[in-house]
Amino acid sequence: xxxxxxxxxxxxxxxxxxxxxxxxxxxxxxxxxxxxxxxxxxxxxxxxxxxxxxxxxxxxxxxxxxxxxxxxxxxxxxxxxxxxxxxxxxxxxxxxxxxxxxxxxxxxxxxxxxxx
Numbered sequence: 012x013x014x015x016x017x018x019x020x021x022x023x024x025x026x027x028x029x030x031x032x033x034x035x036x037x038x039x040x041x042x043x044x045x046x047x048x049x050x051x052x053x054x055x056x057x058x059x060x061x062x063x064x065x066x067x068x069x070x071x072x073x074x075x076x077x078x079x080x081x082x083x084x085x086x087x088x089x090x091x092x093x094x095x096x097x098x099x100x101x102x103x104x105x106x107x108x109x110x111x112x113x114x115x116x117x118x119x120x121x122x123x124x125x126x127x
Contacts, residue, residue, distance in 0.1 A: 060089070064120065067091035082126030086119040095119060 050058070068091035084105040086096040096108035102121055109116050 064089065064091035068120075076124055077126075080124040082124070084121065084123050086114075086116075086121050089118045089120075091120070 064087070068087060071091070080094060080097050083097045083099045084102045085094045086105050086109050087093075088095050095114060096105050096112065096119075098104035098108060102123070105121060106116055109119055
């Protein structure tokens with residue numbers, strides 16, 4: 012009987028996961044960053060910035076991201092709220108666009124958005 016109960020619980024969790032909205036999945040997938048016990052002020056600031064970036068990046072609508080930037084390389088703003096440059100050509104092309112815009116490339120996050 013115990014094996015049957017475990018199977019039912021597994022199927023119930025699996026079905027619940029299938030029905031979860033994107034927002035619920037993003038909330039569940041967002042682990043709280045842990046601050047090292049002996050972190051320097053700069054390390055603490057970096058951790059805080061990364062937490063802000065990840066929160067905002069996960070809040071960006073995936074449908075909008077795919078529709079506007081699918082199949083392209085992008086550069087995210089430092090706070091993760093918007094994309095500052097994009098190119099279907101290459102990551103290097105996005106880097107060049109960032110530099111041309113007068114943005115420090117070390118302050119943005121580069122990534123690729125897969126197309127349909």
